[in-house]
Amino acid sequence: MNEKNINCPNITMRLETASVLVNKAIDAVTMNKIQKRNLIWLELTGCSGNIISLLDGADPDFKSLATQMVKIVYDNSLMAAEGEFAMEKLFNMLGKDYILAVEGAVSTKDGGLYNVIGRFKGESITAYRAIKELGEGAAYVIAVGTCASDGGISAARPNPSKCVGVQDLLNRKVIKLPGCPCHPDWFMGTLAYILLFGEPALDERARPLMFYSTLIHDCCPRHPFFEQGVFAEKLGDETCMFKLGCRGPVTRVDCPIRKWNDRVNWPIGDNSPCIGCAMFGFPDKMKPFISYNTT
Amino acid sequence: MNDREFYVNSIFKEMHSTIDSLYVTCNSCTKNTLLNSLRKNISDLSVLLQGAQNDVQKNNTANAPDIISSPNKSFTRAELSRYNGKNGNPAYVAVNGTVYDVTNNAAWAAATHFGLTAGRDVTREFTSCHSGQPILSRLKAVGKIVT
Numbered sequence: 001m002n003e004k005n006i007n008c009p010n011i012t013m014r015l016e017t018a019s020v021l022v023n024k025a026i027d028a029v030t031m032n033k034i035q036k037r038n039l040i041w042l043e044l045t046g047c048s049g050n051i052i053s054l055l056d057g058a059d060p061d062f063k064s065l066a067t068q069m070v071k072i073v074y075d076n077s078l079m080a081a082e083g084e085f086a087m088e089k090l091f092n093m094l095g096k097d098y099i100l101a102v103e104g105a106v107s108t109k110d111g112g113l114y115n116v117i118g119r120f121k122g123e124s125i126t127a128y129r130a131i132k133e134l135g136e137g138a139a140y141v142i143a144v145g146t147c148a149s150d151g152g153i154s155a156a157r158p159n160p161s162k163c164v165g166v167q168d169l170l171n172r173k174v175i176k177l178p179g180c181p182c183h184p185d186w187f188m189g190t191l192a193y194i195l196l197f198g199e200p201a202l203d204e205r206a207r208p209l210m211f212y213s214t215l216i217h218d219c220c221p222r223h224p225f226f227e228q229g230v231f232a233e234k235l236g237d238e239t240c241m242f243k244l245g246c247r248g249p250v251t252r253v254d255c256p257i258r259k260w261n262d263r264v265n266w267p268i269g270d271n272s273p274c275i276g277c278a279m280f281g282f283p284d285k286m287k288p289f290i291s292y293n294t295t
Numbered sequence: 296m297n298d299r300e301f302y303v304n305s306i307f308k309e310m311h312s313t314i315d316s317l318y319v320t321c322n323s324c325t326k327n328t329l330l331n332s333l334r335k336n337i338s339d340l341s342v343l344l345q346g347a348q349n350d351v352q353k354n355n356t357a358n359a360p361d362i363i364s365s366p367n368k369s370f371t372r373a374e375l376s377r378y379n380g381k382n383g384n385p386a387y388v389a390v391n392g393t394v395y396d397v398t399n400n401a402a403w404a405a406a407t408h409f410g411l412t413a414g415r416d417v418t419r420e421f422t423s424c425h426s427g428q429p430i431l432s433r434l435k436a437v438g439k440i441v442t
Binding site for chain 1: 312319320321380381382383384385386398399401402404405406407408409410
C-alpha cells in the first residue's frame with residue numbers, strides 16, 4: 001500500500017513540504033534576503049517531549065534549524081547558560097524581535113505557583129508569568145504540542161494545577177501545532193514559512209493547513225478495510241481498528257503520510273489504534289483508547 | 296440494498312467528501328476541480344432519479360421501494376440506553392427527537408465520540424459543536440424519541 005502511495009503527487013509533495021520550506025529559509029538567510037530571527041523556546045507544564053521530538057527531526061534536522069535558520073536565544077534543555085544567567089538572557093529579549101515557541105500547558109492555580117521555571121532577581125518566575133510577559137510581545141507565538149495548544153495531558157481530569165493552553169492566557173493569535181508530541185516537520189515547516197512569508201494559512205482552530213488539513217482516516221492505508229466493513233477484533237489484526245476505538249476519523253493531521261522517527265512508521269502502521277493525540281480534547285475526550293466489546 | 300441505492304449512497308458519500316475538501320482548500324484550481332466533481336455528481340443523481348421515476352410509473356404500484364427510508368420506530372429513553380454499541384447492540388443516539396444509527400459512523404469509533412457514549416440523547420452537545428453543519432442528513436434515522 002505504501003509503495004503504491006508514494007507515486008501520488010499529493011503525498012510526495014506533502015513529504016517534501018517541511019524540507020523545501022526549511023531549505024528555502026536557510027538559502028534566504030545565507031543570501032541575506034531575510035534576517036536570522038531570534039527564537040525563544042519555553043518549556044512549561046509538560047514532559048519536554050516536544051523538544052525531544054524536535055531533536056529527532058530528519059530532513060530537515062534540528063542542526064539546520066539551530067545553526068542556519070534562527071538564533072536560539074533560550075531553551076532550558078539546550079542552552080549552556082543556567083540559573084540567573086539563563087533567565088537574564090530570556091528577559092533581556094523583552095522589547096526586541098523574537099518568535100516564541102511554547103511547549104507544555106500553563107499552570108494557573110494559585111497564581112501559577114505549581115510550575116516555577118527559574119529565579120530572576122530574587123523572584124520565582126512561574127510559567128504563568130513567563131507566558132504573560134513574553135507572549136504578548138512576541139512577533140509570533142507557536143504552541144508546540146497538545147499541552148501548549150489545548151492543555152493536553154497536563155490539563156487532563158482532575159487537572160489539579162488548573163492547566164490551560166497558551167491561547168487561554170493571551171489576547172493575540174497563537175499558532176497551534178497539536179500532537180503528542182509535535183512532529184519535527186510540523187514545527188520546522190511552520191517556522192520556516194513564518195520566516196519566509198509570515199503567518200501561514202490556518203484553519204478555524206489556528207492550525208496550519210499545510211499539515212492539519214486532512215483527517216488521519218482519509219489518508220489511512222487501512223481505509224479500504226473500513227469501507228468494506230472489515231474490522232480488527234484485537235490488537236495485532238492488520239485491518240481497520242475502528243471497532244477498537246481508533247480516533248483517526250476525528251483527528252486532523254498528516255501522520256499516515258509523514259510517519260515518525262525518520263519516517264519509519266506510525267501507530268496504525270504498527271497495529272496500534274490512533275488515540276487522537278493531535279486532536280483538541282486529548283486525552284479526556286479521546287477515551288477509551290482501546291475497547292473490545294463493541295458491536 | 297439494490298444497485299441503485301448503492302450508487303446513490305456512493306454518490307452522496309463522494310459529495311460529502313468533496314464538500315469537506317472545499318472547506319479546507321485554498322487553491323482556486325483545486326476548488327474548480329471539486330466544483331466540477333459536484334456537478335458530475337448532480338448529473339449522475341438526476342439520471343438515477345429519472346430511472347427511479349420511470350420504474351415507479353412502470354410498476355404502477357404504491358409499494359415501490361423508496362430510495363430514502365423513513366424512521367417509524369419509537370424509543371423511550373430507557374430503550375435508547377440499551378443501544379449503546381456494546382455486547383452486540385447497535386449504537387444509536389438521539390438528536391432533536393430523532394434517533395440515528397451511528398454503529399458504523401467513522402466518528403463514533405467504539406460507540407464513543409469526544410467523550411460521549413451511544414445510547415443517549417446528545418442534542419445539547421450536538422447543538423454546541425455542530426450547529427449548522429450538514430451532519431444529520433448523513434446519518435440513518437431509525438426512529439423517534441417518545442416521552
